[in-house]
Amino acid sequence: MSDQSEPLLMDVGNTYVHWALGERFGQFLSRHMPLELPVELNEILENIKDVVLVSVRRANVQEELLTLAPTAQWHIAHTFPRSILSSDYDTERLGSDRWVGMLGAVALGLTETGSAVCLIDAGTAVTIDMLRGRHHIGGWIMPGYRVWFDSLLKETDMGLDRPDSPARALGASTNHAVANAWVSAVCAMVALRKAEMPGLSVVVTGGDASRLAPWIPDALYIPDLIFQGLGFWNQHCKAIV
Structure with missing residues (x-):
């Protein structure tokens, strides 16, 4: 307690x-x-x-x-020491929540020398970040599951309802075609990086992580990654920055 x-x-x-x-x-x-x-x-x-x-x-x-x-x-938590996480660009150009997620991977021992990690945070937006060891090499951002649907609702007369359980398969209805395209888009991004980075580990977190994790082979589902990172920042970074 x-x-x-x-x-x-x-x-x-x-x-x-x-x-x-x-x-x-x-x-x-x-x-x-x-x-x-x-x-x-x-x-x-x-x-x-x-x-x-x-x-x-x-x-x-x-x-x-x-x-x-x-x-x-x-x-x-808005600044991050390069002695713990590094990049080839100004870290302030990237959202601080993404850096905290990376610190969560550090805290869990996923960023050892020689490792390659893909962090997927599936919330209002889906952020995908790539790490070689503790070096961030870049990432992607795309709409989250709800926003993916809402953008079509605003621009079309489809009258869509979001399925609770999207899949990677082809959709047999308009609703599932839209839902499954979201899952498939993320999976395709991961597959692309796995082809270029053998041995890549994939971590999935965020509110919609449970919808994604089953469709990404060998993905680690870590729902509290952001809190692991905040705890690490409090213990190891707060006094440095």
Whole structure:
């Protein structure tokens, strides 16, 4: 059981805020202002001492979050030491949530020298990042499952309903053709990188990871990767940056 001396970890996404404290996890909508917090989190915020946060949202959401626990020390993961993760470009040009996910891979021992890792975070957007050891070589971003559908709903009269379980097979209906194209697109990207990088390990995380992981051979499904990364940043990076 966790206690209030542990840091509260928060991942502020485009649609939801996910939080973790020890073995407790939860989420709430981040698109609604003011933010409506679950009772359990309100109770935690009354006594919490430290919050470690990563965010893809604009400053107004972060500012509102900070008012929820004004006596806590807030630590925002937005810079990352090159002694731990490297790249051939300015790291600030890449979303901090992606770097935190990479730190999660470091924390889990997936980025040892000579390794090749593909990290897939399937949320509102799908981010795909490639690592050789602890060196980021680039990535892709495409619409997430919901956005993939909503973009067609806005531009057509299809009247689509999102299937709960998309597959990699050819679709036998319009709905499944759209759904399965999303899965197949991600799988094709992974297959391309596997052909170019023998021995590539694939990690899948994010809200729609359970829809993708079954269709990617030997994929590791790690739902708490972002929290592994936030914990690592708090322990090993906070004092450096």
